[in-house]
Amino acid sequence: MNESHEEWLARLEKRSHDRQKAFIGGIANRLGHGPMTEAPLNPHRGAPDFWTALEWNTEEKVKRFTDNFLSVGGHVERLASFSDASAFIVDKAKEMDVKIVLRQDEPALNELELEKALPEAEIAVWNSDRDKAWKTEAAGADFGIVQADHAVAYTGSAVVLSSSGKGRSVSLLPTVLFILIPVGRLVTRLGEVLETFDQAGKENLPAGIHFISGPSRSSDIENDLTIGVHGPGIVYALLIG
Numbered sequence: 153m154n155e156s157h158e159e160w161l162a163r164l165e166k167r168s169h170d171r172q173k174a175f176i177g178g179i180a181n182r183l184g185h186g187p188m189t190e191a192p193l194n195p196h197r198g199a200p201d202f203w204t205a206l207e208w209n210t211e212e213k214v215k216r217f218t219d220n221f222l223s224v225g226g227h228v229e230r231l232a233s234f235s236d237a238s239a240f241i242v243d244k245a246k247e248m249d250v251k252i253v254l255r256q257d258e259p260a261l262n263e264l265e266l267e268k269a270l271p272e273a274e275i276a277v278w279n280s281d282r283d284k285a286w287k288t289e290a291a292g293a294d295f296g297i298v299q300a301d302h303a304v305a306y307t308g309s310a311v312v313l314s315s316s317g318k319g320r321s322v323s324l325l326p327t328v329l330f331i332l333i334p335v336g337r338l339v340t341r342l343g344e345v346l347e348t349f350d351q352a353g354k355e356n357l358p359a360g361i362h363f364i365s366g367p368s369r370s371s372d373i374e375n376d377l378t379i380g381v382h383g384p385g386i387v388y389a390l391l392i393g
Contacts, residue, residue, distance in 0.1 A: 173187070199343055203341070203343075204341075204343065206340055206341060207340050208305060208340045210335060210338070212305070213305035213335075213338045213339070213340060214230065214305075214335065214338065214391060216305040216306065216308075217303060217304070217305040217308050217338060217389070217391070218230075218308075218389075218391075219308070220305070220306075220307060220308025220365075221308040221365070221366055221389050223308070224308065224365055224366035224367075224369070225366050225367050225369065225379065226308075226365075226366035226367060226387045226388070226389060227386070227387065227388045227389070228388070228389045228390075228391065229388065229389075229390050229391065230391045231390055231391065231392055232392075232393070233392065233393070234260065234263040234264060234332070234392060235263070236392075237264065237330075237332055237390045237392055238263070238264040238265060238266065238269055239269075240388075240390065241253075241264065241266070241295070241297065241330055242266070242269045242270055244295075244328070244388075245270055245273060245294075245295060248294065248328070250270075250273050250294040250295055251273055251274065251294055252273065252274045252276065252289070252292060252293045252294050252295075253266060253270065253273055253274070253275050253276065253293065253294065253295040253296075253297065254276045254277075254278065254289060254290055254293040254295070254296050254297070254322055254326055255275070255276070255277060255278065255296070255297035255298070255322065256277075256278055256297065256298050256299060256317060256318045256319075256322050257277050257278050257279055257280060257316075257317030257318065258298075258299050258317065258318065260299055260332075261297060261299060261332070264297070266297075276289055276293070278290075278317060278318065278319045278321075278322050279316055279317055279319060286319060286321065287321050287325070290319070290321035290322060290324070290325035290326060291321075291325045293325065293326040293327070294326060294327050294328060295326055295327070295328050295329075295330060296322045296323055296325070296326030296328070296329045296330070296384065297322070297329075297330045297332070298312050298318070298322055298323050298329070298330070298331055298332070299312075299331075299332045299333075299334075300312055300331050300332065300333040300334075300337060301313045301337065302337055302339060302344075302345045302348075303333045303337055303338045303339070303389075304338075304339055304340075304341065304342050304344075304345060304363075305338055305339065305340050306340060306341050306342060307342055307363075307365060308365050308366070309342070309363045309364060309365045310331045310333055310363075310364045310365075310389060311345055311361065311362070311363055311364075312331070312362045312364060313358040313360065313361055313362075314358055314359050314360035314361075314362070315358055315359065320359075320360045320362060323362060323364060323383070323384075324362075324382075324383045324384075325383070325384075326384055327384060327385065327386070328384055328385075328386040328387075328388070329364075329367075329383075329384035329386070329387045329388070330387075330388045330390060331364060331387065331388065331389050331390065332390050332392055333389055333390065333391050333392065334392050334393055335391055335392060335393040336393065338391070349361070364387065366387055367379050367383070367384055367385050367386060367387045368381055368382045368383035368384060368385060369381070370382060
């Protein structure tokens with residue numbers, strides 16, 4: 153007797169369930185117990201107390217961040233002020249014969265006064281001209297300059313949020329990236345940053361949250377490590393203060 157379409161689907165579904173049950177049963181037997189029909193009790197939620205209590209002092213955070221950032225091919229400089237950061241960036245720009253510098257539209261970055269310090273280069277401010285093709289500008293920029301909203305010592309990561317004046321392309325497309333990190337924004341654990349997003353609520357999350365841990369790197373092709381494939385190949389973290 154020929155099967156109806158519904159009977160055929162029911163038979164296929166039963167066969168799939170039987171195979172799934174046998175597969176899971178085989179794993180359970182190797183683990184020394186029978187198939188589990190209820191989720192195991194887990195009284196713990198979130199990070200353990202010893203981890204949430206971990207807190208390094210400022211100098212330890214600076215040291216750990218520096219060690220971690222350097223270990224993945226990044227560069228770190230400890231500078232006293234934004235003026236010192238400006239002088240550092242200007243020296244690098246002259247050394248590399250930079251033509252285009254793109255920075256976020258952040259009030260703190262005005263203190264760099266790059267227009268005055270680098271009259272020979274074009275200093276572009278993200279989204280300052282609504283008619284400009286800013287992604288194209290970013291792709292052609294020699295330097296990108298951003299200010300970190302947070303930084304994590306334990307992972308050696310700078311956290312950069314995007315907004316209308318802080319386009320993600322500023323950190324993703326230029327050849328060289330400078331991340332200015334006020335030392336007061338450096339925390340010990342990643343969870344300290346993630347908690348701020350939870351507290352803000354999903355309706356207040358930025359369009360993009362970017363964790364930058366050194367230069368772009370990929371080993372997708374034959375496990376051959378290549379730098380600068382998906383973003384800047386040279387990244388400077390400038391710790392200010």
